[in-house]
Amino acid sequence: xxxxxxxxxxPEAVRHNLGLVKQTAPHSRVxxxxxxxxxxxxxxxxxxALAQADGIALLDLDEAxxxxxxxxxxxxxxxxxxxxxxxVEVADSHHLSVAVHCDEQLQLLESxxxxxxxxxxxxxxxxxxxxxxxxxxxxxxxxxxxxxxxIRSVGLMSHFANADDGAIDWQLDQFDAVTQDIxxxxxxxxxxxxxxxxxxxxxxxxxxxxxxxxxPTGATRHVAGFGLRAAMTLTSRVIGVQTLMPQETVGYGRTxxxxxxxxxxxxxxxxxxxxxxxxxTGTPIAVDGVRTRVVGRVSMDMLTVDLTPCPQxxxxxxxxxxxxxxxxxxxxxxSGTIGYELMCALARRVPVEVASGVTTAERSRLAECVTTL
Ligand SMILES: *Cc1c(COP(=O)(O)O)cnc(C)c1O
Numbered sequence: 001x002x003x004x005x006x007x008x009x010x011p012e013a014v015r016h017n018l019g020l021v022k023q024t025a026p027h028s029r030v031x032x033x034x035x036x037x038x039x040x041x042x043x044x045x046x047x048x049a050l051a052q053a054d055g056i057a058l059l060d061l062d063e064a065x066x067x068x069x070x071x072x073x074x075x076x077x078x079x080x081x082x083x084x085x086x087x088v089e090v091a092d093s094h095h096l097s098v099a100v101h102c103d104e105q106l107q108l109l110e111s112x113x114x115x116x117x118x119x120x121x122x123x124x125x126x127x128x129x130x131x132x133x134x135x136x137x138x139x140x141x142x143x144x145x146x147x148x149x150x151i152r153s154v155g156l157m158s159h160f161a162n163a164d165d166g167a168i169d170w171q172l173d174q175f176d177a178v179t180q181d182i183x184x185x186x187x188x189x190x191x192x193x194x195x196x197x198x199x200x201x202x203x204x205x206x207x208x209x210x211x212x213x214x215x216p217t218g219a220t221r222h223v224a225g226f227g228l229r230a231a232m233t234l235t236s237r238v239i240g241v242q243t244l245m246p247q248e249t250v251g252y253g254r255t256x257x258x259x260x261x262x263x264x265x266x267x268x269x270x271x272x273x274x275x276x277x278x279x280x281t282g283t284p285i286a287v288d289g290v291r292t293r294v295v296g297r298v299s300m301d302m303l304t305v306d307l308t309p310c311p312q313x314x315x316x317x318x319x320x321x322x323x324x325x326x327x328x329x330x331x332x333x334x335s336g337t338i339g340y341e342l343m344c345a346l347a348r349r350v351p352v353e354v355a356s357g358v359t360t361a362e363r364s365r366l367a368e369c370v371t372t373l
Contacts, residue, residue, distance in 0.1 A: 003268045003301075004237035007346055008323075008355040009041045013229035014049035017211050020226060022052065025194050025201040029054035031077055031187065033208030034063070040343040041212060041231055043067060045354050055097075057206055061090055068094045077121060079206075080131065081105045088112040099123050099157065100145060101131040109150050117152035120145060121187060124178065126158040126171040135178045142182055155185040160200070163192035164216045172200055192216035195226065209340055213328075218338030220329040232343060233323030233355070234275075238287065238315055240266035241307070250296035250304050256281050263307035267319045270301040274346040275321060276335035279303070283334035284327075286320040287313045 021030055032053035038046040043063055047070050050056065055075035056067050064076050081099040082088050088108055091098055097119040100106055109118070122145055125132030133141045145154045158175050160168045175188065187204035189197060194205045195216065209216055213230040215223040242250075242264045250256045250264055265287060271277040275298055283294040285303075290310040294303055307313045322328040328339040335342075346352075 002351065004239070005269050005273055005350055006235055007350050007352045008233045008235070009045045009352060010229070010231050010233070010355045011046060011049035012355075013213055013231045014041075014046050014211050015052070016227075016229050017213055017231070018050065018052055020228065021194055021205065021207050021210065024226075025189070025198070025205045028189075028201045028203060028205045031055045031057035031075075031204055031206045032211055033057045033079075033190075033206055034067070035059050035079065035208070036344045037063065039208060039212050039214075039340065040346045042352060044070065045352070046231070047072075055204070061087055064096050065090065065094055068096075075119070081120075082108055084108075085112065088114070088118075091118060092116070097121065099131075100141075101125075101133065103141070106141065106144055106148075109145075109148060112150055114150045117150055119153045119155070120151050121155040121157040122184075124156065124158045124175055126174045128159050128161045128171070130159070132158065135174050138178050139182065142184075153184070155187060155204075156182065157187040160188065160190065160193060160197075163190060163197055163200070164222075166196075168193070168197055168200060172197075190216065195223065212343060214339030214343060215329045218329055218332050218340075220327040220333075223329075230322070230324045230328065232328070232346075234269070234321040234346070234350070235323070236267050236269045236319045236321065238265040238305075238313060238317040238319060239268045239302075241313075241315060242266070252297045252299055256296035256304075263311070263313075264295065265305045265307045265313055265317065265319075267303050267305055267321075268301065269303055269319070269321055270299050272300045272347055273350050274342065275303065276331070276337060276342060276345075278337070279331065279335040284330050286325045288317045289320075289325065291326065 030053045032050045034043050035058040057077040059080040075097050077097045092114045100120045101123040123132040124138050156179050186202035188200045189205045191207045191210040193200045194207050213228040244258045244262050248258050269275050277298045279298050281295045287310045292306050292309045295306050296304045320326050322331050332339045332342050
């Protein structure tokens with residue numbers, strides 16, 4: 001028997017969340033962001049749920065090729081563009097669109113011999129100060145890009161530093177001032193922009209985390225009203241039970257001490273599975289469907305839970321680490337991080353299966369995909 005831990009992905013939830021994005025930004029097309037192997041869910045597993053997206057955005061060339069090979073015929077955008085001449089060849093042969101954020105990338109496109117001209121999204125650094133042309137250099141870059149025969153269309157993109165907690169106007173005003181007489185499709189909004197900044201929806205939105213049901217802020221309460229559904233459920237089982245007396249301690253470092261007699265469940269899940277070691281005593285978890293809390297320090301392969309709210313729980317009881325009942329955002333918040341990191345950090349040793357609830361057509365599509373995993 002393998003260890004009882006398993007992650008289940010829910011393509012239906014992604015389809016539902018994508019529908020919410022389209023309702024929320026009804027005049028925009030949607031780049032579904034599937035970087036980092038669909039935020040840890042597996043591109044091949046999530047792919048069937050993205051049929052209604054208008055494009056797929058990611059940044060790993062291999063992932064882009066995988067998406068093409070799955071049969072995706074709509075646009076694919078490389079969010080960080082190309083790094084070397086060979087990348088331009090792959091982009092050309094697989095019809096990939098590329099972000100262009102610096103002169104060196106323009107240079108790569110200038111020197112490339114393409115079979116057909118490529119679509120680019122020219123990126124402005126409007127204040128994030130990560131990638132992009134500074135506003136004063138943007139027009140010059142646009143002129144250079146527009147003049148290139150190897151480029152078919154030039155879209156305009158930027159990225160917000162804090163769309164998740166309010167202020168984007170300082171960046172948006174900067175972007176609009178520079179681009180007011182520059183033609184081209186615009187794309188500005190990540191998940192937070194989709195949810196909270198209709199002014200920034202523009203031609204294409206670029207949601208990632210909300211497609212998977214997690215909050216851009218890392219706090220469930222901020223997305224509570226939107227009806228997002230979790231695209232991943234991580235479950236395991238209780239493999240041991242200890243009945244402790246008052247003033248006994250649990251686990252490494254003896255960080256948790258009982259104040260009354262208490263049953264402790266030992267769960268087959270630890271930081272080597274991707275569960276955060278920094279999860280504090282009190283981090284939510286569900287045993288036999290009842291919410292309770294992690295107590296003591298998370299170890300490599302196990303963690304310990306308070307069984308007081310679920311006295312019937314015993315060895316073999318099911319445990320939800322995160323999913324619909326326990327939000328990944330709440331686990332993240334109790335661990336000093338965001339849901340993004342937990343989803344992406346699911347360890348390779350955790351088996352992943354696609355949950356039922358998919359249509360027959362999807363099932364056969366998935367059966368094909370499984371061979372490529
Ligand atoms: C990751 C990423 C996104 C998606 O961000 P979320 O916060 O997950 O919605 C959008 N645009 C760019 C450029 C990105 O790198």
